[in-house]
Amino acid sequence: MSQKAAESRTPDESKLNFKEAFSSFTADDLSKVKEFYVDKLSLNVTESKEGLAIRFKNGQNIFIYPKPDHQPAAFTVLNLQVDDIDKAVDALTANGITFERYEGEIRTDDKGIFRGSEKGQGPDIAWFKDPAGNIISVVKAGN
DSSP: OOHHHHSOOOOOTTTOOOOOOOEEEEESOHHHHHHIIIIITOOEEEEETTEEEEEOTTSOEEEEEEOTTOOOOSSEEEEEEESOHHHHHHHHHHTTOOBOOOOGGGOOOTTSEEEHHHHTSSOEEEEEEOTTOOEEEEEETTO
16 A cells, blocks of 8 residues: 555545534334433433434434344444443342453453453443444443
8 A cells, every 4th residue: 555545635625614523323112212211311302203312411313224134233333421330230139230351351259340440451441232232331431
């Protein structure tokens, strides 16, 4: 590859004027997913004929749309930042959330928390699944 081709390019803002961005993922049963995000996670969810919109106080949005042949991703589709991961995990557990347990490089503790900050291996994070099998995490902000 030539040096010129390897250089990053800055888009011409007059041609590309993106207003905002959002992430999306699928689910097979929107009613179960909506109930989970509202009742278990206390998130602001609105429903339309196209799917579910989750709106966060900071203006970020997530969209969940129906897909009859939905297959959960093998990776985290949504990270929820928290100030105190232990309090968040305790509250979510009290709400009926079951946290994933992992061994090996991302071994989780008895609560289901990977303590990455203690090992210099990233943030403190805990994973769980929504009713569609999508992997969600709570992650300590500022790690």
